[in-house]
Amino acid sequence: xxxxxxxxxKHVINMMGKAIISEQRDAHFLKHVLHSELGKMLQGPSPxxxxxxxxxxxxxxxxxxxxxxxxxVPLLNSKTWYLxxxxxxxxxxxxxxxxxxxxxxxxxxxxxxxxxxxxxxxAYPQLHSVKIxxxxxxxxxxxxxxxxxxxxxxxxxxxxxxxxxxxxxxxxSDAEGLREHLALYLLHHKYNEMPxxxxxxxxxx
Numbered sequence: 001x002x003x004x005x006x007x008x009x010k011h012v013i014n015m016m017g018k019a020i021i022s023e024q025r026d027a028h029f030l031k032h033v034l035h036s037e038l039g040k041m042l043q044g045p046s047p048x049x050x051x052x053x054x055x056x057x058x059x060x061x062x063x064x065x066x067x068x069x070x071x072x073v074p075l076l077n078s079k080t081w082y083l084x085x086x087x088x089x090x091x092x093x094x095x096x097x098x099x100x101x102x103x104x105x106x107x108x109x110x111x112x113x114x115x116x117x118x119x120x121x122x123a124y125p126q127l128h129s130v131k132i133x134x135x136x137x138x139x140x141x142x143x144x145x146x147x148x149x150x151x152x153x154x155x156x157x158x159x160x161x162x163x164x165x166x167x168x169x170x171x172x173s174d175a176e177g178l179r180e181h182l183a184l185y186l187l188h189h190k191y192n193e194m195p196x197x198x199x200x201x202x203x204x205x
Contacts, residue, residue, distance in 0.1 A: 008152025010036040016156045031070045039075045053122040079148045081155040089164045098143040098154040145172035
């Protein structure tokens, strides 16, 4: 069974997000994971993002995202996955990158945070509990791996582990075990709606 060289697809990232959301009904720390396509839209100009505010709003979500402790946004920069988190609990944005924080990634993440602030404020103009436009940005490297194909694995596990406070860090040697563990987890998850070929991409042919 191969475990290296396979970049995680957006389908797998999105399934992981859905699985996490479905299992936190009684969790002490509530988090919402945005679909990766919305993350991609946040990278674009305003006309391309006109639907994001509507998506974030209470009528579309069925609840107020402002009541979440954190909103997590998986993002793909070239072939590398990373994560932008709006941590409402700690009143800050966090950028979690398995491959370090390059100038390109920092610039892209800052633009995404700026767009998210605007779109979230449009969705919740009466928000008083969190002053989202005043939330600072922090950057964190969460692995010592130099293998781009492992970045998606580490981001998937970061989605699972993130609790707003814990320091998350992976060694490059963690990737193989995580690939197999997460593949089995998603293949057998009750909310799995993906063709098995997408999940099998976690571990190779």
